[in-house]
Amino acid sequence: MSLLKWVDEPYECKRCKYVKYCKGKKPFSRRCLKCKHDESPTAGTMFDKCKFSLLVAFHIVFKICSKKKGMSSLELSHEFELRQPTCWEFKWKIQQAMQSSKQHPLTGEVHVDELFIGGPEEQKRGRSKGNKRLVVVALEKVKEGVGRAYAQIIEDASSKEFETFFKSYIDKAADIVTDEWAGYLPLRKEYKNLKQIPSNDGKNFPDLHIHIMNLKGWLRGIHHHCSKERLQGYLDEYHYRYNRRNNMDTIFHNLIKKMVANKPIRLGTK
Numbered sequence: 001m002s003l004l005k006w007v008d009e010p011y012e013c014k015r016c017k018y019v020k021y022c023k024g025k026k027p028f029s030r031r032c033l034k035c036k037h038d039e040s041p042t043a044g045t046m047f048d049k050c051k052f053s054l055l056v057a058f059h060i061v062f063k064i065c066s067k068k069k070g071m072s073s074l075e076l077s078h079e080f081e082l083r084q085p086t087c088w089e090f091k092w093k094i095q096q097a098m099q100s101s102k103q104h105p106l107t108g109e110v111h112v113d114e115l116f117i118g119g120p121e122e123q124k125r126g127r128s129k130g131n132k133r134l135v136v137v138a139l140e141k142v143k144e145g146v147g148r149a150y151a152q153i154i155e156d157a158s159s160k161e162f163e164t165f166f167k168s169y170i171d172k173a174a175d176i177v178t179d180e181w182a183g184y185l186p187l188r189k190e191y192k193n194l195k196q197i198p199s200n201d202g203k204n205f206p207d208l209h210i211h212i213m214n215l216k217g218w219l220r221g222i223h224h225h226c227s228k229e230r231l232q233g234y235l236d237e238y239h240y241r242y243n244r245r246n247n248m249d250t251i252f253h254n255l256i257k258k259m260v261a262n263k264p265i266r267l268g269t270k
């Protein structure tokens with residue numbers, strides 16, 4: 001942990017900017033040789049003021065990124081004998097770290113469609129949304145089958161909402177395929193290779209259809225009380241794992257690195 005923290009960014013005293021240090025009082029902490037300020041390795045990271053030991057924190061991160069379906073806060077609270085709200089909050093932090101950097105847009109053939117979470121699939125573009133949330137998802141097709149995927153909550157199925165999503169996640173030169181919904185049409189100005197074909201109830205997009213079914217099944221299965229506010233976190237968590245399913249040897253290390261590099265966050269401040 002302390003190695004991770006001070007390798008990418010060399011030690012510099014938070015208080016007086018002095019760069020020489022000795023061992024601090026607490027394990028792994030560093031003490032400034034000038035002003036004697038002790039800095040813990042978790043200060044300034046997502047592990048700041050963690051309510052349990054770092055070892056447990058790492059273990060939870062490991063479980064969440066390496067188990068195929070992750071773990072709910074309830075399962076975590078049983079396994080680690082912690083209060084459920086504590087697990088819930090920590091898991092929320094992990095999900096924030098799982099947000100896409102938006103630096104690696106999908107390329108090649110990319111299929112796009114929307115789905116409703118929290119209600120029947122009919123009237124996908126109907127006027128009344130009720131408690132449901134509309135989500136747009138893009139899936140990359142590769143030679144071996146399917147590549148990466150991203151999903152994002154959108155307010156409605158308008159081209160303006162799609163545009164924000166496309167800009168974040170899809171390469172301009174990609175061969176995008178959507179169904180014949182008019183909301184995608186204006187995007188052809190920027191995405192020259194966008195093609196529209198009939199959906200035929202999803203049958204013309206078999207891989208995307210399977211992806212959506214799996215995503216919905218996962219959300220229903222272990223997250224019974226996924227609130228509207230937290231849905232994006234779950235979408236990010238699902239796709240973080242999904243997009244790294246062939247890099248399981250590095251998934252844990254990379255996520256810890258992100259959590260160390262990210263600033264501390266508190267529920268309700270974001």
Ligand SMILES: [Zn+2]
Pocket residue numbers: 013014015016017018032033034035036037
């Ligand atoms: Zn100092």
